[in-house]
Amino acid sequence: MISPDLSDPLTGPFWQGAQAGELRVSWCAACDRAVWYPRARCDVCDGRLHWQTLSGAASLVAWSEVSGPLNPDFDTPYLTGLVSPREAPYIRLVTRLVDCCAADLRCDMAVTVRFRALQPRRGAAFIAPVFTPA
Amino acid sequence: MATQSLRALARRARVPDWGESLMLEDVRGEVAITGIGETPVSGPSGRDPRTMALEAVAAAIADAGLRPEDIGGLMVSAGIRDQLRPEDFHTHFNTSQPLWFSTAGGAMIWAATCTHSAALAMRAGKARHIVNVFAVDWASRRAAGSGTPGDWHASEDMKARFELPFGWYPQPVYFATFARRYMHEFGLDSTQLAALPLTFRRHANRHPDAVMHNRELTLASYLARPPLADPLRVEDCCLISDGAAAWVMSPAEQAVDMPHPTVLVEGVGHGRVQGAPYISQQPVITATPQTFAAPWAFAMADTDVTEIDVIAVYDCFSSTALMQIEDMGFCRKGEGGHFIQNDRLFYQRPRRLGGIPCNTHGGLLSHSYLLGISHVVELVKQLRGTAVNQVEDTRIAAYAGFTADEGSTLILRRGER
Numbered sequence: 012m013i014s015p016d017l018s019d020p021l022t023g024p025f026w027q028g029a030q031a032g033e034l035r036v037s038w039c040a041a042c043d044r045a046v047w048y049p050r051a052r053c054d055v056c057d058g059r060l061h062w063q064t065l066s067g068a069a070s071l072v073a074w075s076e077v078s079g080p081l082n083p084d085f086d087t088p089y090l091t092g093l094v095s096p097r098e099a100p101y102i103r104l105v106t107r108l109v110d111c112c113a114a115d116l117r118c119d120m121a122v123t124v125r126f127r128a129l130q131p132r133r134g135a136a137f138i139a140p141v142f143t144p145a
Numbered sequence: 146m147a148t149q150s151l152r153a154l155a156r157r158a159r160v161p162d163w164g165e166s167l168m169l170e171d172v173r174g175e176v177a178i179t180g181i182g183e184t185p186v187s188g189p190s191g192r193d194p195r196t197m198a199l200e201a202v203a204a205a206i207a208d209a210g211l212r213p214e215d216i217g218g219l220m221v222s223a224g225i226r227d228q229l230r231p232e233d234f235h236t237h238f239n240t241s242q243p244l245w246f247s248t249a250g251g252a253m254i255w256a257a258t259c260t261h262s263a264a265l266a267m268r269a270g271k272a273r274h275i276v277n278v279f280a281v282d283w284a285s286r287r288a289a290g291s292g293t294p295g296d297w298h299a300s301e302d303m304k305a306r307f308e309l310p311f312g313w314y315p316q317p318v319y320f321a322t323f324a325r326r327y328m329h330e331f332g333l334d335s336t337q338l339a340a341l342p343l344t345f346r347r348h349a350n351r352h353p354d355a356v357m358h359n360r361e362l363t364l365a366s367y368l369a370r371p372p373l374a375d376p377l378r379v380e381d382c383c384l385i386s387d388g389a390a391a392w393v394m395s396p397a398e399q400a401v402d403m404p405h406p407t408v409l410v411e412g413v414g415h416g417r418v419q420g421a422p423y424i425s426q427q428p429v430i431t432a433t434p435q436t437f438a439a440p441w442a443f444a445m446a447d448t449d450v451t452e453i454d455v456i457a458v459y460d461c462f463s464s465t466a467l468m469q470i471e472d473m474g475f476c477r478k479g480e481g482g483h484f485i486q487n488d489r490l491f492y493q494r495p496r497r498l499g500g501i502p503c504n505t506h507g508g509l510l511s512h513s514y515l516l517g518i519s520h521v522v523e524l525v526k527q528l529r530g531t532a533v534n535q536v537e538d539t540r541i542a543a544y545a546g547f548t549a550d551e552g553s554t555l556i557l558r559r560g561e562r
């Protein structure tokens with residue numbers, strides 16, 4: 012199933028955040044750093060983790076325009092890629108690039124979050140944090 | 146020769162800090178590959194993996210001049226369905242000897258590391274002659290709509306939670322993303338990248354067993370193809386195939402009395418990146434875990450890239466092969482796009498002429514997608530002097546294995562006899 016499970020205790024808060032218009036990542040207060048992907052405890056200090064809301068400013072690491080019949084879950088073409096949030100440049104978020112075309116994109120360009128419904132070919136649409144050139 | 150301690154190997158095999166080399170004991174010169182066997186490779190064949198595996202195993206045992214009852218060990222892949230089991234071996238060959246069994250074999254990274262596991266098993270007296278085999282029927286399965294290579298990746302939990310919902314899937318999409326980053330950092334363009342699929346296709350065109358034997362590819366036709374996942378075209382992505390291959394490993398001191406020139410296991414390396422198994426979080430996406438495997442294998446073999454005559458690189462994608470050629474040390478990081486021009490990887494440009502022949506059977510892009518086991522079989526043929534696209538005077542060969550977050554290196558040397 013492609014649509015995320017909002018009730019999953021480990022990963023659901025990311026998707027609940029998107030519904031609330033917030034970009035959230037798993038964070039260790041003691042280490043003051045993002046822990047991504049989320050885990051039960053911090054992998055460095057074994058401390059408790061919480062969900063931290065970020066500004067939504069990020070840098071585009073790289074992307075691909077998917078045109079061929081590779082992914083049965085989504086209509087093509089679409090732009091997908093990796094961004095690094097400004098507050099945690101050492102992690103990467105998998106995302107979509109929206110409101111732009113491939114020719115508008117450059118690695119390391121500033122991007123900013125948007126919240127959009129993604130519609131898989133099967134199953135319910137869901138709100139996801141996606142990015143667009145800033 | 147004197148065995149090197151783990152500490153000595155670690156001192157020689159310096160690696161960057163975003164991954165690690167696994168501490169493999171020195172097994173240099175202990176094991177030989179004494180028999181090889183292959184089935185035909187093809188698109189959908191309707192053949193099941195165990196039937197194909199048995200055919201390859203029987204051929205490998207016969208090639209080694211052995212009988213099935215001489216085999217004391219069986220190594221297969223853990224992660225791929227329908228691999229051979231000891232009971233299949235005994236039923237098929239009507240044998241009953243004890244079979245040491247390991248799922249640390251097969252293809253991908255294990256096509257290299259299984260030689261190390263086999264060496265340790267031989268040292269411990271668990272077996273003398275050990276078969277490694279890998280079989281796959283993904284072409285048939287895809288045609289039947291019943292599973293593809295992507296399913297294996299989709300089963301990883303965080304990929305399912307945070308990557309699949311965005312469509313960053315399946316494998317061509319992530320390696321296209323990494324290739325885009327590489328192009329940005331190092332100025333690689335599609336015309337340069339084309340050297341890999343074009344060279345491997347020329348090897349396949351001369352190799353009657355290759356799936357793409359009859360399909361020629363020109364630079365113009367490559368560039369005219371629409372991207373599948375930009376910047377990768379379909380020719381940059383591995384085939385999907387049916388087929389099997391196998392080899393027999395024997396104690397080196399027995400190999401000298403066996404039918405073929407001795408092919409010795411000289412060095413083995415196994416590397417892993419931080420962030421595993423999620424390559425979206427790999428600290429450096431313009432390099433591969435080969436960075437952490439090759440130095441250990443070269444240290445164990447007491448050799449370096451200047452002595453390697455022929456290589457076989459896991460080319461699930463052209464860009465992944467390019468990065469691994471760099472990460473083995475054949476050129477500096479970022480110079481690969483330039484390095485591979487002018488037929489540098491073609492079998493008729495040997496080291497003497499500045500080349501480094503690569504994937505002389507056609508690779509995963511143009512021979513078949515047997516996930517690397519055919520790459521090692523091809524290197525054995527090159528060292529025996531019996532390859533279709535034979536490189537001149539091959540003494541030392543290297544295989545680069547890959548499974549996204551892990552890499553491996555195998556150094557093979559032709560024995561003197």
Ligand SMILES: [Zn+2]
Nearest residue numbers: 039042053056
């Ligand atoms: Zn912590």
